[in-house]
Amino acid sequence: MHGRAPSRRGAHRVGDGVRYLRYRYDAGSGKVFCLVEAPSKEAAAAVHREAHGLVADEIIEVEEGQ
Template sequence: MDIHAHVEGLTEEAVAHAHQADLQTQEKYGVKYLRYWFDEGTGKVFCLVEAPSKEAAIAVHREAHGLVADEIIEVQEGS
């Protein structure tokens, strides 16, 4: 799960476009961006991603739109 702590002026539409850019770029790095959540009030964005490494997830965001996450937390799905 990656967290973008606060992206000034970000809109729901811009987040959707950034996610689409991730989807177009992800295969190159063996990454799958699965879902995202956006809190317009705080400007926070959370992205659920399957990736071989943190570096691969970062590379997708960097190439797709330049909005690199402030934090990446490795999580595992529960039963």
């Protein structure tokens, strides 16, 4: 990601049961964090890759309330 990206709120549906809920760019580390609701890690990774060719360095599964 180039430049500075603000936090975004509101879900963005992208298909295959995958829904992007929030994005955050950390200027200190230069990393982007995405909160995604998906049926599996693989589905989240596939939609991300198909959207722009990039893949996450790491996908961490969490449960609501964590």
